Every structure is written in C-alpha cells, then in structure tokens.
Amino acid sequence: MTTLRGFPMPRLTVVVPVYNEQDVLPLFAERIRPVLDGLHVSYEVLAVDDGSRDATPVVLESLRRQWPQLRTVRLRSNSGHQNALAAGLHRAGGEYVVSIDVDLQDPPEVIGDMLRLAESANLDVVHGVRADRSTDTPFKRGTAGLYYRLIRRIVGTEVPHNAGDFRLLSRTAVDALTALPEHQPVYRLLVPWLGLPSGEITYTRAVRAAGQSKYPLAKMIRLALDSVVGFSAAPLRVATWLGLGGIVLSTVLAVAGLVAWIRGDVVPGWTSMIVAVGFLGALQLLCLGLLGEYVARIFTTLQARPAFVVAYDSASEADLCKL
Numbered sequence: 399m400t401t402l403r404g405f406p407m408p409r410l411t412v413v414v415p416v417y418n419e420q421d422v423l424p425l426f427a428e429r430i431r432p433v434l435d436g437l438h439v440s441y442e443v444l445a446v447d448d449g450s451r452d453a454t455p456v457v458l459e460s461l462r463r464q465w466p467q468l469r470t471v472r473l474r475s476n477s478g479h480q481n482a483l484a485a486g487l488h489r490a491g492g493e494y495v496v497s498i499d500v501d502l503q504d505p506p507e508v509i510g511d512m513l514r515l516a517e518s519a520n521l522d523v524v525h526g527v528r529a530d531r532s533t534d535t536p537f538k539r540g541t542a543g544l545y546y547r548l549i550r551r552i553v554g555t556e557v558p559h560n561a562g563d564f565r566l567l568s569r570t571a572v573d574a575l576t577a578l579p580e581h582q583p584v585y586r587l588l589v590p591w592l593g594l595p596s597g598e599i600t601y602t603r604a605v606r607a608a609g610q611s612k613y614p615l616a617k618m619i620r621l622a623l624d625s626v627v628g629f630s631a632a633p634l635r636v637a638t639w640l641g642l643g644g645i646v647l648s649t650v651l652a653v654a655g656l657v658a659w660i661r662g663d664v665v666p667g668w669t670s671m672i673v674a675v676g677f678l679g680a681l682q683l684l685c686l687g688l689l690g691e692y693v694a695r696i697f698t699t700l701q702a703r704p705a706f707v708v709a710y711d712s713a714s715e716a717d718l719c720k721l
Contacts, residue, residue, distance in 0.1 A: 411492030415482035449476035523596035526564035
C-alpha cells in the first residue's frame with residue numbers, strides 16, 4: 399500500500415476546493431461525513447482553501463477538531479478553482495481520489511456508487527454526469543450546452559457531455575495528471591485526454607445549499623477560453639481563414655474601384671473606404687488577439703512559476719495515524 403512518512407495512506411481521498419464558503423461548509427460536512435463513514439474504508443477529506451477572505455479558515459479549523467479525517471490545505475492567494483483542484487490532486491494520498499464542489503449541487507451519496515463501479519469494472523476514471531439540470535437557470539443550461547457542443551466539436555467526442563469536476567480517479571490517473579506540465583489546467587478536458595478506462599454515473603443536479611455561486615459569467619467565459627486555447631489550435635486557423643477572407647474582400651473592392659475609375663464614374667468613395675479600413679482593422683485586431691493568447695501561454699510556461707503556493711497543510715503524523 400502507498401505510504402507517506404511510514405504511515406498507511408487512505409483508500410479514498412475526497413478533494414474539495416473551497417473559496418468563501420463559510421455558510422455552506424457546516425452543511426457539507428453534515429451531509430458527506432455519514433456517507434464516507436458508511437463506506438467502511440479509510441478516507442481523508444482534503445479541503446483546499448483557495449485564499450478565502452471570509453470566515454472559511456475558521457470554520458474549517460472548527461470542523462477539523464471534530465472530524466479527524468478532515469485535512470485542510472490553505473493557498474496563499476486566490477488561484478482559481480482549477481488550480482485549487484490541482485493543489486488537492488498533488489497532495490492527495492488515496493488509492494482513489496474523488497473531486498467534488500462544496501456547494502452540494504453534486505450529491506455526496508454518489509461517491510459510493512463511483513467507488514464500487516471503479517473497483518468492480520477496474521476503471522481508472524468515473525465521471526459524474528448531470529442527467530437533469532432543471533435546477534439551473536435557463537441561461538446557465540443554455541451556456542453550458544453551448545460550451546460542451548463547442549468543446550466536443552473542437553477537442554473530440556470523447557469529452558463526456560454535462561460532466562464537470564465531480565469525478566473519481568484512480569492513483570494511476572492522479573499520477574498521470576500531476577505529471578503533466580499544465581499551468582492552466584482544465585481537468586474536464588485533461589482527464590478524457592488521458593484515454594484511461596472510464597465509466598459514468600448519472601445524477602440529478604441540485605440547487606446550491608447556501609451561499610453564492612463562485613462561477614459568474616466572467617469566469618465561465620474564462621473557462622471556455624482556457625478550454626479552447628489550451629486544447630486546440632483552431633483559433634489560429636480561424637484567424638488564418640479570416641485573414642484570407644479579408645484579402646479576398648480587399649481584392650474585390652480594389653477591382654471594383656479600378657473598374658469604376660476606368661468607366662469614369664464619379665463615386666465619392668469615402669464610405670467604402672471607411673468600411674474597408676474599419677473591417678480590415680477589426681480583422682487584424684482579432685487575429686492579433688488570438689495570437690496573443692498563445693504567446694501569453696508560451697510566456698507563462700517559460701516563466702515556470704507555480705500555479706499555486708501552499709501556505710499551510712494540516713496533515714501531520716498524528717493526523718495520518720488516525721486515517
């Protein structure tokens with residue numbers, strides 16, 4: 399069995415990214431603890447505090463005093479949901495690792511089904527797939543559907559539809575993910591990319607138990623951009639085709655202007671000039687912006703800065719003895 403500092407590691411690690419969740423944390427602990435205790439396997443719950451600014455660290459410490467299997471990792475600053483998840487995966491010691499959000503929209507009761515399916519079918523990945531999203535707003539459902547259609551079109555059909563970051567990973571899958579040199583990971587795409595044996599468990603998505611969503615529209619757009627730019631060169635190809643289209647259009651306009659000059663037609667030309675200049679200018683800016691996204695990633699990779707910095711880890715030899 400895998401060991402750390404000479405102590406046996408748990409069978410199961412549950413990684414929970416947390417950011418400003420002081421209201422929902424007690425509800426989450428109250429619901430997930432009986433589920434994990436009922437599995438009758440050794441486990442740890444690894445809560446990654448992503449630089450919370452409210453009373454989340456205090457609530458976590460209070461829960462940890464009453465729950466020996468709860469382990470807290472605190473990041474020095476807010477690094478984002480995916481990087482907080484990465485921090486948890488890098489420090490998770492279980493033979494199986496489940497990632498779940500703290501808002502209780504993904505039911506903890508499904509964890510047992512995931513574990514049993516992985517063990518019985520010898521799977522490295524079990525995706526939690528949302529079969530019913532009626533609790534989400536129409537806007538949320540519409541944008542989510544558009545996101546998955548776009549990703550499946552660009553990346554490939556192996557990306558499960560309506561599968562977020564609620565999943566189970568084997569130690570093999572976790573080790574493969576943490577070995578990747580990703581500075582802006584998008585795990586809902588990275589995990590299918592590994593090509594490991596996988597399965598699915600469907601469930602009904604619930605409403606948020608308390609607090610407010612930490613994924614506003616701006617972060618959703620950022621996730622979509624990271625997904626596309628991080629996994630495909632399609633935007634660069636789009637820029638190329640737009641550039642070719644702009645050249646063709648400019649050529650047509652030039653020929654039309656030459657014909658008008660030969661015929662002696664008096665055409666002011668001011669409007670057509672402004673339209674052409676504006677169109678070509680916008681096209682150039684779009685292409686430069688797309689190119690800039692890739693250059694920025696090259697720059698970030700060359701800097702080789704860590705995506706997150708851990709300030710504190712409650713794990714100690716005493717805590718490990720209790721697992």
